[in-house]
Amino acid sequence: MSRQSTDVVVTGLGATTPLGGTVAATWEALLAGRSGVRRIDDADHEWVERHQLPVKIAAPLAVSPTEVLPRVKARRMDRCEQVALVAAQEAWEHAGRPEVEPDRLAVVIGTGIGGAVTLLDQDDLLESGGLRKVSPLTVPMLMPNGPAAWVGIEFGATGGVHAPVSACASGAEALAWALRLIRSGEVDVVIAGGAEACITGITVAGFVQARTLSQRNDEPERASRPFDVGRDGFVLGEGSGIMVLERAEFAAARGATVHGRLAGAGITSDAHHITGPEPEGTGQSRAILKAVSSAGLQPSDIGHVNCHATSTVVGDVGESRAVVKALGTHPILTAPKSALGHMVGAAGAVESIITLLSIKEGVIPATLNLDEMDPGVELDVVAGEPRKVDLEAAVCDSFGFGGHNAAVAFTRA
Amino acid sequence: MADNAEILSGLAEIVEEVAGIDTAEVTPEKSFVDDLDIDSLSMVEIAVQAEDKFGVKIPDDQLAELKTVGDAVSYISSHQ
Numbered sequence: 001m002s003r004q005s006t007d008v009v010v011t012g013l014g015a016t017t018p019l020g021g022t023v024a025a026t027w028e029a030l031l032a033g034r035s036g037v038r039r040i041d042d043a044d045h046e047w048v049e050r051h052q053l054p055v056k057i058a059a060p061l062a063v064s065p066t067e068v069l070p071r072v073k074a075r076r077m078d079r080c081e082q083v084a085l086v087a088a089q090e091a092w093e094h095a096g097r098p099e100v101e102p103d104r105l106a107v108v109i110g111t112g113i114g115g116a117v118t119l120l121d122q123d124d125l126l127e128s129g130g131l132r133k134v135s136p137l138t139v140p141m142l143m144p145n146g147p148a149a150w151v152g153i154e155f156g157a158t159g160g161v162h163a164p165v166s167a168c169a170s171g172a173e174a175l176a177w178a179l180r181l182i183r184s185g186e187v188d189v190v191i192a193g194g195a196e197a198c199i200t201g202i203t204v205a206g207f208v209q210a211r212t213l214s215q216r217n218d219e220p221e222r223a224s225r226p227f228d229v230g231r232d233g234f235v236l237g238e239g240s241g242i243m244v245l246e247r248a249e250f251a252a253a254r255g256a257t258v259h260g261r262l263a264g265a266g267i268t269s270d271a272h273h274i275t276g277p278e279p280e281g282t283g284q285s286r287a288i289l290k291a292v293s294s295a296g297l298q299p300s301d302i303g304h305v306n307c308h309a310t311s312t313v314v315g316d317v318g319e320s321r322a323v324v325k326a327l328g329t330h331p332i333l334t335a336p337k338s339a340l341g342h343m344v345g346a347a348g349a350v351e352s353i354i355t356l357l358s359i360k361e362g363v364i365p366a367t368l369n370l371d372e373m374d375p376g377v378e379l380d381v382v383a384g385e386p387r388k389v390d391l392e393a394a395v396c397d398s399f400g401f402g403g404h405n406a407a408v409a410f411t412r413a
Numbered sequence: 414m415a416d417n418a419e420i421l422s423g424l425a426e427i428v429e430e431v432a433g434i435d436t437a438e439v440t441p442e443k444s445f446v447d448d449l450d451i452d453s454l455s456m457v458e459i460a461v462q463a464e465d466k467f468g469v470k471i472p473d474d475q476l477a478e479l480k481t482v483g484d485a486v487s488y489i490s491s492h493q
Contacts, residue, residue, distance in 0.1 A: 137458075
């Protein structure tokens with residue numbers, strides 16, 4: 001495999017997810033086959049019963065960000081911003097706090113929804129108490145660039161702060177833009193990933209009405225079942241995944257530990273339907289191929305695909321077609337949303353971390369609940385137990401409402 | 414009606430809640446911006462909470478004039 005002239009390496013990982021408050025806790029739970037999905041018809045989610053929602057399950061965070069962040073800092077942020085900062089702090093520490101010129105440091109953190117919960121809360125306050133009850137922090141808390149902006153302030157990044165918004169592809173798209181920024185020579189280090197925290201009445205109701213959520217309320221841990229014939233929709237999750245990415249020469253010069261390479265990325269758009277993927281998977285397969293080619297690799301080099309597979313009837317089969325079209329039938333697949341639920345704008349970033357760890361640790365976590373494979377999917381999907389593998393390169397898929405397709409390719413350190 | 418000492422301690426509690434500054438630091442001679450490093454967004458929050466706590470109105474043009482903690486205590490004391 002040839003190397004690009006401007007290699008980009010991964011030096012720091014951070015995450016807070018439904019499975020754990022850190023990367024290590026999340027990875028351990030994934031390998032143990034645990035599920036982050038649970039019932040939410042409790043006091044913290046009184047809206048489930050009040051509106052008699054047919055979906056009573058979700059994948060909430062394992063550790064609340066308010067347990068990690070200082071109180072005064074946290075109260076100025078929407079939960080979506082809080083999770084980004086928690087994951088970014090872990091990633092920055094993991095990278096050994098790189099010493100970098102501020103204008104050579106950028107941030108790219110995407111979100112699908114942003115601070116919707118703040119918008120709703122503050123609208124309630126306006127209606128009940130009038131203008132003076134509305135927080136002056138309303139706009140900075142609800143704006144979708146808020147997670148990126150707070151992280152930029154925290155680490156003094158003056159080389160540009162960006163917030164790609166492409167629904168469920170946002171986190172992966174952020175990594176793609178980070179790769180472009182470093183390759184262009186504009187910056188040396190990028191803090192990149194995705195954040196989401198929108199488990200609330202209106203988002204659940206909206207996804208229900210779009211007929212996208214699983215209603216397997218009686219078996220929460222078995223609700224998210226990508227590629228299984230019994231799948232009936234995704235489970236809404238929340239969280240954040242952040243990587244510290246560096247120009248390889250810069251990381252080498254400071255003696256940083258390299259965990260793998262962000263070797264390539266591809267972004268395409270379907271221009272087909274506002275929610276449904278293009279049925280032949282053409283746009284998705286083009287994104288995968290662009291990622292492979294931008295990595296200087298061949299389809300035959302890709303041993304593993306960490307799938308977007310959300311557990312919807314249409315989406316999972318479509319993605320399997322796109323994988324075959326782009327790469328062939330040889331890659332080994334897995335679908336981490338079976339354990340994590342769907343973290344929307346954070347999904348692609350957290351799953352990229354999982355992809356990288358699969359290469360580094362030589363093991364692919366199992367897809368949970370894959371009892372009977374959809375006959376339309378004739379591929380090797382890891383199920384039951386994690387599988388030990390020797391991988392040189394892997395791709396992480398991420399697709400979003402709007403016809404956004406993003407694929408990211410990782411290789412060994 | 415709160416006396417000046419009660420207003421000061423009540424105001425200090427609000428400042429601690431909003432900006433995380435120890436109540437002992439909130440003394441009459443301190444400037445909200447220069448000494449306590451409170452930004453304009455937090456000043457609005459502090460003013461709204463002070464209005465509720467002490468039953469006063471603090472219009473924006475008046476708020477801009479309250480440079481120090483002592484200014485705020487005097488304003489609240491004379492407008493209760």
